[in-house]
Amino acid sequence: MLANQIVKAFVxxxxxxxAKQFYGEKLGLKLLSEDSYGLEFELNDALLRVSLVSADHxxxxxxxxxxxxxxxxxxTLNHLKGRGIEFERYSFLQQxxxxxxxxxxxxxxxxxxxxxxxxxxxxxxx
Numbered sequence: 001m002l003a004n005q006i007v008k009a010f011v012x013x014x015x016x017x018x019a020k021q022f023y024g025e026k027l028g029l030k031l032l033s034e035d036s037y038g039l040e041f042e043l044n045d046a047l048l049r050v051s052l053v054s055a056d057h058x059x060x061x062x063x064x065x066x067x068x069x070x071x072x073x074x075x076t077l078n079h080l081k082g083r084g085i086e087f088e089r090y091s092f093l094q095q096x097x098x099x100x101x102x103x104x105x106x107x108x109x110x111x112x113x114x115x116x117x118x119x120x121x122x123x124x125x126x
Contacts, residue, residue: 011051013115029043060116060118067122076122108124
């Protein structure tokens with residue numbers, strides 16, 4: 001029953017203007033609606049709900065909460081960097097000069113944070 005329905009992902013934020021700017025302008029997602037509870041963006045065959053929370057009712061997630069499978073990670077990474085997105089560096093991973101980690105199976109992954117600090121990723125399958 002649910003396999004044929006549109007998926008909606010959720011992240012949290014405290015500042016609607018920053019979230020709108022990050023997801024709408026930096027990532028280029030289409031804003032579908034906004035109200036005092038959150039923002040909703042269109043993803044490729046899915047939806048993203050940025051739920052607004054007060055600082056005492058939420059905190060950014062330290063694990064990856066949202067990711068995109070891309071066909072060319074280096075091209076995507078450079079495009080996002082051009083829009084002001086900074087990629088994370090981790091001392092416990094062997095990342096290349098631009099921050100891409102290659103998993104044992106060959107998948108390449110890079111991480112960045114949204115305006116609230118939630119961890120997001122891009123990956124390219126081997």
